[in-house]
Amino acid sequence: MPKNHSLDIPLIQAVTLDLDDTLWPVWPAIERAEAVLHEFLQQHAPATAQLFGDAKALRLIRNQVGEEMPELQHDLSELRRESIRRALRQAGDDPTLAEAGFDLFFAERQRVDFYADAIDSLERMAARWPLVALSNGNADIHTVGIGHLFKAKIGAREFGRAKPDAHIFHAAAALAEVPSQTVLHVGDDAALDIVGALGAGMQAAWVNRTGHAWALGQPPHIEVTELGTLCEALGC
Structure with missing residues (x-):
């Protein structure tokens, strides 16, 4: 049963939705993408593949890049690309391979497995309200096959600010062409999605x-x- 604290359904004129861990579990896609990246490194940058031989090591250098370059925190694609570049450089391999490595990683990252309830629910909501995707991540709604259900998409990378910053929520409402107070935001992250909205x-x-x-x-x-x-609670 839903916990309905104070939902005002007649007020809703649009719905914004988070993507990762709301419509699909994100870590299976990330783990597959990391495996594809490791295969690429084994073939083209063996020293890097040996030095950063598991996903934990690559994630560690990614976290280090994030701490040293906070300006990339809203751009997960560039953060990942820079972490690959740094790993290559540290291992003595060609850092220009980072572009090809990232492209393979990114393509695999778009292969998501939707939650069983996601597609039907999106179709039901889209039939009633305009939907806007609102994400800090770098999944592409068109590549994963749901772009036709959305009026628009806004991401932290393109906007330059990430959730929970109120500005990106207001920008999403503007894309839906409705006042912010008439938007229902749907997401899994308590701090980023709920407190932000x-x-x-x-x-x-x-x-x-x-x-x-x-x-x-x-x-x-x-x-x-x-x-x-x-x-069901929304009546759609």
């Missing part, structure tokens, strides 16, 4: 698939364990 004056739906307790002050307007339940 509430701070931007939107209604917020928390897709809490993992059963975590809410611990961040003002609660979401509605809490559900999957998108089908949300659609």
Whole structure:
């Protein structure tokens, strides 16, 4: 059963949706992409493949790049590209291979496995309201096959600011051509999605698939364990 705290359904004129871990689990896609990248390094940069022989080592250097270059925190593609470049350089391999390595990683990262409830729920919501994808990640809604269901997409990379910054939520509402207070934002991350949406004056739906307790002050307007339940609560 959904936890409906204060949802005002008649007020809703558009819906914004997070992507990773809301419509699909992100880590299986990332792990496949990391495996493809490692295969590429084994073939073209064996010293790098040996020095950074597992995903944990590559993630560590990615985190280091993020700490040293905070200006890339909103651009996960460039952050990943720069981490590959740095790994190549540290191992003594050709750093220009980073572009080809990233391209393979990025293509595999777009191969996502949707949650069982995602596509039907998107179709039901899209039939009633304009949908805008709102993501800090770098998944492409057209490449993964759902672009036709969305009016628009806004990402932290393109916008230059990431959730929970209120500006990116307001920009998403502008793309939907409705006032921010008439938007329902749907997402899985309590801090980035829910606190961010509430701070931007939107209604917020928390897709809490993992059963975590809410611990961040003002609660979401509605809490559900999957998108089908949300659609039922919305009457779509």
